[in-house]
Amino acid sequence: MLIIKIGGGKNINFDNIAADLASLVKAGSKIILIHGASEKRDEIAQRLGIPTKTIMSPSGISSVLTDSDAIDVFLMAYCGVVNKRLVEKLFAHNINAVGLSGVDGRLWQAKRKGAIMIKEKNKVKLLKGNLTGRVEKINDHLLKLLINSDYLPVISAPAISHENEIVNTDNDFATAVMAGALGVFEIVYLFEAPGLLKDFKDKKSVISQINRNELDDMMEFAEGRMKKKLIGVKKAFEVGVKKVYFGDGRVENPITNALKGKGTIIS
Amino acid sequence: MLIIKIGGGKNINFDNIAADLASLVKAGSKIILIHGASEKRDEIAQRLGIPTKTIMSPSGISSVLTDSDAIDVFLMAYCGVVNKRLVEKLFAHNINAVGLSGVDGRLWQAKRKGAIMIKEKNKVKLLKGNLTGRVEKINDHLLKLLINSDYLPVISAPAISHENEIVNTDNDFATAVMAGALGVFEIVYLFEAPGLLKDFKDKKSVISQINRNELDDMMEFAEGRMKKKLIGVKKAFEVGVKKVYFGDGRVENPITNALKGKGTIIS
Incomplete structure (x- = not known):
């Protein structure tokens, strides 16, 4: 089984992803797809x-402030x-898709964070009422029920x-916990970059291979969202994943390319 | 098995419905819930x-004009x-809910309408590009998979x-087709009225019993959305349903009350 996580950026090409997925499904792969929607969320907000409010953790990782309106x-x-537009697209490629959220059937059970520490104007302060949590438990029964059918x-x-x-x-972290619960060994993360870049301004500086033990060192190359992704990847290895692929979600055959090592492979 | 359809009106009390559902589930009932969201749709639009545009069929039945933005x-x-807020509410009552749309797993397969006839300012004209359809086929496999678990x-x-x-x-029509596909004999429709009213301005004029053969005669008492509901009910009897309950979705114990005959029973 393969888990594929697609970022929610503006230039992610869902058509290319659907076409590539179809070839993998046809070849007999069992797949779970996880997607973001940050661009659409910001647009609707x-x-x-209701503008999206971002907060910064003391260690410099940004995330979205989440109240009930958010x-x-x-x-x-x-x-x-x-979710539903993606399911619609997959049908056009003969993929028998079922859209779900982490809420449905308690698919992703999270520990809600209490008050959190944030950094604002270089001051660290306490923030309450933030509706966020970290996924701890997966309803693998529901997933297996669907996949086996x-x-x-x-x-x-x-x-x-x-x-x-x-x-x-965090979708990336939840993806990792899910892989662990299902005993999945490989995850593909697709986003708006050709892979993990040594210099995030230089698209040609893709790091093609990373040893899982070097992940902490890689944090220095990671900008913004990528830091979170690397935390997700670290978690993935902790729960038994053997190989993680980073690939470009904007190109043709994005999954196949990532699996061939055209992005970054962490193992 | 029981199918319960909840309207999407402003005053529908989801808390009361969830509490009532919990008692039925605890007593061993297998239930499928279908819900509307017309109020929330209008609010978001x-x-x-993007104001909701309503159109009128030549026979006087109003519906919503649906383009891609809609x-x-x-x-x-x-x-x-x-859907997700309802699932959240059901969890609080220990109901193992999974939210789905008619899109997911091709749960509700519809025949898309071609150009449709509409009535505008007393003139009948042809309207193209309306993304609406009538449900013809149900993925009963997916539903049984979930219900049996x-x-x-x-x-x-x-x-x-x-x-x-x-x-x-149309949710009401789809509900009927679904009942047929699953061999369900009873449907409860909850909405913002105590039942089918003889005089829609007089809340005390509830018709408590209707023979299924009298449904066509009842059309004269039906206002607006209620006409569509009666078309759904007619379809339900055509596909094997034996009893339909209309009940008030704003009160305590709305389902139990409807089943006790406090609204309208059609059989």
Whole structure:
């Protein structure tokens, strides 16, 4: 089985991804797809007059501030438009897709964070009421039920807290926890870059191979969202994943290319 | 098995419905829930500056004009906010809910309508490009898979056309077709009225019993959306349903009350 995580950036080419997926499914691969929708979320939030508020952790990792209104926008973008439009696209390629969120059937069960520390104008302060959490437990029964009947699950955040609240969660981290729960050995992460770049301004500086033990050292090359992705990858190796592929989600045959090592392979 | 359809009106009390459902599930009932989200759809459309356009059929039945933007709003409201918030509420009552749309796994397969006749300013004219369809086929395999594993499916429109386009569809009609496909004998429809009213301005004029053969005569008492509901009910009897309950979705114990005959029973 293969888990593929697609970023939610503007230039991710869902048509190319669907076509490539179809060839893999036809060849007999069992696949789970996880997708982001950050671009659509920001667009809807802006149109509704609810701008996305970003917060920064003391260690310099940015994330989205999530109150109940923000969760609603999240649901509109991730579970509404992007999830269902992706399922629609997969049907056109004869893929038997079922769209779900981490909420459904308690697929992604998260520990809600209490008050969190944030960094604002170089000061560290405490922030309460943030509806976010970290995925700890997976309903692998529901996933196996679908996969064993030849459905391809198409999943996105949010998750559900142990106290039954919808909470925002990091998709990349949840992907890793899911791989562990299902005993999946390989994950492909597709995003808007050709791979992990040594210099994020130089598209040709792709690091093609990384040893899993070097991941901490790689943090220095990672900008913004990529830091979070590397935390997800670290988690993946902790729960038994053997190989992680980073690939460009904007090109033709994005998955096949990533599997061939045209991006970054971490093992 | 029991199918319960909840309207998407403003005053529908989802908390009461969830509590009532919990008691039925605890007593061993297998249930499928279908929900509307018309109020939330209109609200989002308005906030996004995409007002809902209603059209009128030559026979006087109103429905929503659906272009691709309208489908996106539909996905935000039905599959996004309302579906997932309802699933969240059901968890609080220990109900193992899984939210799906008619799109997922081709759950509701619809025949897309071609150009349709509409009535505008007392003139009948042809309208093209309307993304609507009528549900003809159900993926009963997916539903049984979930139900037999004790998941409670929470389903809403839209549906998927035979040509793999997301299309708006009438929830009440789809509910009836689904009952037929699953061999379900009873459907409860909950909405913002105490039952079918003889005089829609007089809340005390509830018709408590209707013979299924009198449905056509009842059309004269039906206002607006209720006409569509009665068409759905007619379809339900055609596909093998034995009893349909209309009940008030705003009160305590709305399902139990409807089953006790406090609204309208059609048989």
